Amino acid sequence: xxxxxxxxxxxxxxxxxxxxxxxxxxxxxxxxxxxxxxxxxxxxxxxxxxxxxxxxxxxxxxxxxxxxxxxxxxxxxxxxxxxxxxxxxxxxxxxxxxxxxxxxxxxxxxxxxxxxxxxxxxxxxxxxxxxxxxxxxxxxxxx
Amino acid sequence: xxxxxxxxxxxxxxxxxxxxxxxxxxxxxxxxxxxxxxxxxxxxxxxxxxxxxxxxxxxxxxxxxxxxxxxxxxxxxxxxxxxxxxxxxxxxxxxxxxxxxxxxxxxxxxxxxxxxxxxxxxxxxxxxxxxxxxxxxxxxxxxxxxxxxxxxxxxxxxxxxxxxxxxxxxxxxxxxxxxxxxxxxxxxxxxxxxxxxxxxxxxxxxxxxxxxxxxxxxxxxxxxxxxxxxxxxxxxxxxxxxxxxxxxxxxxxxxxxxxxxxxxxxxxxxxxxxxxxxxxxxxxxxxxxxxxxxxxxxxxxxxxxxxxxxxxxxxxxxxxxxxxxxxxxxxxxxxxxxxxxxxxxxxxxxxxxxxxxxxxxxxxxxxxxxxxxxxxxxxxxxxxxxxxxxxxxxxxxxxxxx
Ligand SMILES: Cc1ncc(COP(=O)(O)O)c(C=O)c1O
Numbered sequence: 001x002x003x004x005x006x007x008x009x010x011x012x013x014x015x016x017x018x019x020x021x022x023x024x025x026x027x028x029x030x031x032x033x034x035x036x037x038x039x040x041x042x043x044x045x046x047x048x049x050x051x052x053x054x055x056x057x058x059x060x061x062x063x064x065x066x067x068x069x070x071x072x073x074x075x076x077x078x079x080x081x082x083x084x085x086x087x088x089x090x091x092x093x094x095x096x097x098x099x100x101x102x103x104x105x106x107x108x109x110x111x112x113x114x115x116x117x118x119x120x121x122x123x124x125x126x127x128x129x130x131x132x133x134x135x136x137x138x139x140x141x142x143x
Numbered sequence: 144x145x146x147x148x149x150x151x152x153x154x155x156x157x158x159x160x161x162x163x164x165x166x167x168x169x170x171x172x173x174x175x176x177x178x179x180x181x182x183x184x185x186x187x188x189x190x191x192x193x194x195x196x197x198x199x200x201x202x203x204x205x206x207x208x209x210x211x212x213x214x215x216x217x218x219x220x221x222x223x224x225x226x227x228x229x230x231x232x233x234x235x236x237x238x239x240x241x242x243x244x245x246x247x248x249x250x251x252x253x254x255x256x257x258x259x260x261x262x263x264x265x266x267x268x269x270x271x272x273x274x275x276x277x278x279x280x281x282x283x284x285x286x287x288x289x290x291x292x293x294x295x296x297x298x299x300x301x302x303x304x305x306x307x308x309x310x311x312x313x314x315x316x317x318x319x320x321x322x323x324x325x326x327x328x329x330x331x332x333x334x335x336x337x338x339x340x341x342x343x344x345x346x347x348x349x350x351x352x353x354x355x356x357x358x359x360x361x362x363x364x365x366x367x368x369x370x371x372x373x374x375x376x377x378x379x380x381x382x383x384x385x386x387x388x389x390x391x392x393x394x395x396x397x398x399x400x401x402x403x404x405x406x407x408x409x410x411x412x413x414x415x416x417x418x419x420x421x422x423x424x425x426x427x428x429x430x431x432x433x434x435x436x437x438x439x440x441x442x443x444x445x446x447x448x449x450x451x452x453x454x455x456x457x458x459x460x461x462x463x464x465x466x467x468x469x470x471x472x473x474x475x476x477x478x479x480x481x482x483x484x485x486x487x488x489x490x491x492x493x494x495x496x497x498x499x500x501x502x503x504x505x506x507x508x509x510x511x512x513x514x515x516x517x518x519x520x521x522x523x524x525x526x527x528x529x530x531x532x533x534x535x536x537x538x539x540x541x542x543x544x545x
Contacts, residue, residue, distance in 0.1 A: 004485055004539055013544045040480050040496050041511045063510060065480035066545070121484055 006117035007124070008066070011074070015111075016066040021076035024061050033137035035130050042068040042127060046075075046134035055079050055087050058135065065127055071115060072131035078110045084139065091132050098125050144436050150520050152428075162491040162525045167311055167339060167469055167498075167516035169361045172425075176364055179424035183417040191416055192390055206416055209423030210406070213371050216426045217356065218347040223379065225372040225406040226419050230338040231261035233357035233372035234305075236409060237334045238265030240382040241355070242303060248274030250302040253331075255280045255288055256502040257310040257317075262336040263502065266305050275302065285464060286310075286506060288317045293325065301331040308340035308356075312503050312514065313462040314469030316344070323352045332378065338362055342518070343441060343467055345434045348373055360418060365425035369418035372409075379405035386411045437519050441468035444517040444526055451530040457537050461507055468517035474533070477540045479511045485536040491529055 024032070030047040037043075042064030049057040058079050060072035079087045089107050096103035100119055118128045150156050152173040155163075163171055183205070191203040207221075214224045227233040242265070246252070252266050252275055270277045278301075281292050288306065297304075304326045309316050323333045332354040337346055342363035348356055355378070360369040374382070384391055384402055388411035393401040402408035429437065445468045452458055457475040465471075474482050479495035486493050494514040497504040504511060515529060 004488060005543075007484065008481075008540075008543045010543075017544060042480075065478035067481070121487075123487065124480075124484055127480065 003120070007121055009114040009117060011111050011114040012066065012070045015070040015073040019060075019069065019073040021057075021059055021080070022061060022073065024059050025057075030057070030059070031138040031141035033134045033141065035134045035137070037064075037126060037130060040065070040127070042130055044068060044072055044131050044134055046072065046131055046138055048079075048135060048138040050084060050139070053084050055082050055084060060131060060134075064130075065124075067115075067118065067124055067127040068130055071112075071128045072134075074111050074114070075131050075135060078112050079135065087135075088139070091136060094132060095129055098129055144432060144440060144519075146440075146519070146522055149432070150522075153520050156520060158490075160490045162489070162521075162528055164515040164517065164521065164525075164529060165492045165494050166342070166362070166518035167514060168494050169367070170342060170364050170518060171520060172366070172421075173364055173428055175428050176366065176421045176424045180366060180417045180421050183420050188417070190413055202416060205420050205423075206414070209419040212423040212426045216346075216430070217341075217373060218349050219373050220376065222405055223348075223373050223376055225374065225379075225409045226414055227357075227370045227372050227409075228368060228415070229361070229370035230259075230336065230357045230359040231370070233370050234262050234334065234336060235265045236372055236385060237355045237357070237374070238269050238305075239385045240409075241332070241378065242266065242269035242275075243272060244383060246273045246275040246302055248276075249300060250275040251278050251298060251300040252276070253278050253280055253293075253296055253301055253304045253306075255306055256282055256506045257286070257288060257307050257313060257315070258305065258500070258502065259307065259311055259336060259338065260499045260501070262305050262307060262334070266303070276300075280306075282506060285315075286313050286462070286503065287315050288322075290318055290321050290325070293322055297325055297329055297331075299329060301326065301329050304331055304333045306333065306335060308335050308337040308346075309343070309467055309469075310500075310503065311339045311469070312471050312498050312500050312512065314339075314465030314467040314471075314516075315462070316340070316466040319351050319353060323354075327352070339467070339469075342429070343434065343438050354378055360422040360425060363422075363425055364428055366415075366418040366421035368415045369422050371422075374405070376405070379409075384408045384411070388412050432519065438467075440519060441517050444468060444521055444523065445470065447523060448515070448517070448526040448530060451526070452533065455530070455534055455537065457541075458533065461509075461512060470515045471512045472515075473509065473512055474537050474540065477537075477545050479513045481540065481545075482513055482536055485539060486529075486532055489528070489532045489535075491532055 032047045034045040044062035047059040058076035093103045093107040187201045191206045334355040335353045337358045341358035356373040361367040391411040459473045461471040483495035
């Protein structure tokens with residue numbers, strides 16, 4: 001009766017248990033954004049280092065549910081090494097996909113595609129998007 | 144008390160699969176309350192205190208009748224009942240009016256870590272503005288407010304004690320009567336947050352002798368957008384209004400004005416009329432069943448569930464000795480927001496988070512908790528469903544690697 005497997009995909013659990021690119025750095029070349037969702041306690045900080053129009057590094061740290069923490073890790077892997085333009089395209093496609101809006105299906109979401117299941121759980125969309133929103137914020141800072 | 148008949152009064156429960164365990168956040172509403180809102184809007188949905196025509200007279204009568212019901216519900220007098228937007232507004236009124244105008248830097252305000260944000264942040268604000276010192280009553284090892292610990296912080300400087308009647312996370316009942324007695328010996332006033340008490344226990348403000356007491360309609364079968372502040376008459380008399388406008392004034396001149404007596408000087412603007420009437424209907428409903436019966440039944444459901452929950456491995460319960468229908472817990476290693484989605488899948492509504500009470504969540508040293516709360520429309524079968532869902536959730540999260 002409970003279709004939870006749709007949500008807790010292996011990829012998600014893997015990143016939750018073994019987060020990649022976790023831990024912040026003290027470096028002025030990084031832009032840092034901290035987002036907190038006070039209703040549920042998700043608390044995520046994302047850092048990005050952009051040089052020559054390329055996402056050279058993405059770091060993250062924080063506490064929260066598995067969807068929130070894993071998505072930060074998946075995001076970091078997905079966006080690392082991409083051009084800023086591509087990173088923005090992926091981010092937009094991902095957010096639109098989550099919120100059931102039209103999105104460019106040509107854009108390769110890579111492992112982030114595991115979060116399509118979140119659409120069936122409207123109350124959790126925020127959890128899956130908070131890290132991506134923070135990344136978006138770091139780009140605004142860089143401009 | 145016939146639970147099946149009671150359940151029939153709640154239209155939302157026509158969905159037989161729904162298990163509603165979030166009454167501590169907001170209760171469900173019976174048809175009697177919904178009908179009362181309808182009655183107002185359909186038959187005499189006009190303003191109060193203003194029109195000199197018959198329809199407005201009827202609306203005003205109904206509005207003031209609701210106030211009389213609230214007064215008798217907590218054994219207060221008519222003039223001591225102020226309608227507000229909810230418990231939060233009521234508690235803020237006390238701090239903004241009484242607190243800001245009576246406290247100075249040499250005074251102390253006692254608060255507790257059990258308080259809902261609405262009963263600690265207004266006093267933080269008073270403290271920041273007046274320089275009065277905020278003093279925290281140390282909770283005992285269970286997280287309770289005890290008289291001994293209260294005595295340890297009560298001093299000649301104490302001017303205000305802000306304390307919750309029932310904690311919305313731990314479900315403990317505070318020893319309000321004793322606290323009030325001791326506080327009064329020091330000349331301090333006591334503000335009681337009864338948001339979680341009013342739906343479940345008989346409140347008698349004369350017996351408690353508290354100075355202020357607040358609660359919300361929506362947690363006690365009533366509508367949202369209506370709450371109550373009780374204040375002792377002599378205190379309200381001296382307190383200035385905090386909102387100014389229509390209805391609350393007496394005579395208005397260019398550079399000054401005079402106010403009506405309480406409660407009206409605290410009720411400016413068009414009040415939540417339908418909501419006040421709905422609250423009156425909710426009180427009728429509660430009194431018809433009897434608060435003692437309600438409390439007894441809740442405890443029955445809670446005891447039954449607690450016993451079963453304790454037997455499940457990997458469940459952490461934070462308030463084993465809760466005095467009400469509130470159980471706070473977690474599945475070990477599973478963030479409450481992950482857990483809550485599982486329960487949602489079983490159509491069980493529960494709260495996950497810090498419940499607007501971050502101080503006690505920090506005191507518990509957890510990130511957040513799950514909270515189940517039981518009320519008159521819940522059944523033993525629902526308790527069983529809940530317990531089995533908890534077990535399945537634990538197994539599921541284990542199976543995917545939590
Ligand atoms: C103990 C307690 N106090 C105050 C409140 C605030 O009530 P409201 O949100 O209706 O203003 C609540 C409920 O959220 C509560 O549980």
